[in-house]
Amino acid sequence: MRKLEDLQLLIAKSVSELKYPVYPAELYEPISYILALGGKRMRPALLLMACDLFGGDVESALPPALAIEVFHNFTLMHDDIMDNAPIRRGKITVHEKWNQNVAILSGDVMLIEGYKLMMQVRNEILRQVLDVFNNTAVGVCEGQQLDMTFETSDNISIAEYINMIRLKTAVVLGGALKIGALIGNADQQDADLLCEFGEQLGIAFQLQDDILDVYGNPEKFGKQVGGDIISNKKTYLLIKALELVKNEQVIDLNKWLSTTTFNHSEKVTAVTQIYNQLDIRRFAEEEMQAYAEKAFEALEKINLPEDSKQYLRDFADGLLVREY
């Protein structure tokens, strides 16, 4: 089995070799630009990993893996417009560097280019691979829409939130693994189980991200601790706190949620204190653990040799124990 890091490097190299037409420049330059911004290339690497685990030819899985990466960057390009984000991975976003219309249209072309790459599989699995890709792509759009809707909604339930992160983040991981498995000649049931593994693991991973934002080690986390609190982001922690909060804590929490002028670290400290009083971290970790367990349950049912399963277990452990 190839190491995940090696697969990530293989993807990085292949991404850098992707060539697009030079004309019209405003349509194709932004594609090369956003793809060159880097990132961990985790999604396409997972596709290759799944193919490799089932004994498939990793090289033949490269175009569909690149499809996943191009698709992912299409969503980033359009999300950045919608979120009004000026910076992506330390560089100016496409809609800021060029303009919004360029970012809309280049993104559209990236989605189509994603299909062109995804079609580079053998005929017997073409329809099935594209079905998975279609469902994944629609899921990500639904997740993004729910994320935006939730920003201005009150009373989001934990179930709605989990469904949103499942769609926005987790289905792509499941989809990438499933497509890789199909290319590697996995049977239908194993491909579905690996998809399930990826999806549940993705939910656990996102919940961990919510926890780390408040309780992570700032040096290891790589993001500003408390960023979600400062921006009132509706994470698992905030939704759970709003569900459990009582009496004078309600007034206190709502005060911090509604004030527009505040000292950042003061707000982070105060809201974290409310979370602590409500034992939010424990709830969140239990929820995360529950999804991790679902992932491992699916994994155990896959018909793969023990060393391959251990590889997947190690991968999941590595993903879920980080940067505290």
Add this chain to the structure above:
Amino acid sequence: MRKLEDLQLLIAKSVSELKYPVYPAELYEPISYILALGGKRMRPALLLMACDLFGGDVESALPPALAIEVFHNFTLMHDDIMDNAPIRRGKITVHEKWNQNVAILSGDVMLIEGYKLMMQVRNEILRQVLDVFNNTAVGVCEGQQLDMTFETSDNISIAEYINMIRLKTAVVLGGALKIGALIGNADQQDADLLCEFGEQLGIAFQLQDDILDVYGNPEKFGKQVGGDIISNKKTYLLIKALELVKNEQVIDLNKWLSTTTFNHSEKVTAVTQIYNQLDIRRFAEEEMQAYAEKAFEALEKINLPEDSKQYLRDFADGLLVREY
């Protein structure tokens, strides 16, 4: 052979029966909204017509025909954002009725839904149909980008302009006809010839549209005559005029192009007069005729019975002789 009007009605009925999920509402309601705005349903009807001409089952071609219509409306939804258009077919545009983010994301989903519909063809032609669809879709995006780039460019050549309208308007007609032909079991050469017929006819049609904007009968044309002149739109007529204009006419034309406060009908009359002096209408009609002839040349080479060819000739004649 079924009448084109009947095929358009069949499409209109099928479009009205398309069902999308109810959740998230902001993602799917705009899709039903824009599809219900109507339109001539010409592109999908052409797909059905091509299938019918080659003896294929029109019913089986309905999903791919709907794919073309959904795709076309995706481009309209995103184009309306880019053009900042408040009204489409007499109704508020999606980005105005909801908001811009909704229009971006609903459009993205429509493109994916287009692929889902387009995939509903038999396995033997799946790859080829999707190849045509991919190339068509990329072409339309390239055309839209060129159209936007040309708005702020000087010195657009006639060749660049024709290439832009070919991509933006004509390739979809060719693509729809080719996909219909493939579904109808046409052989490769006939499918390519029908595609060529559609593309050349599409260019001729667009050139006619440029002519009608200035020289059309306002009662029959259905749009404000002179609209392109008022907005300085770089049509064939204006590009050709800028190429031919000399001496004091240069100053006169540039004055009308640069002035921001003017009486609409005065500008239309003045610019039309310059066009008349330069014999622009004749140049435009000759160019249009040249593309119509290319379309007819491709048509004659198609291996179809005489009555089918006559059907296509009548269709082309009907398209190109209108509303003067």
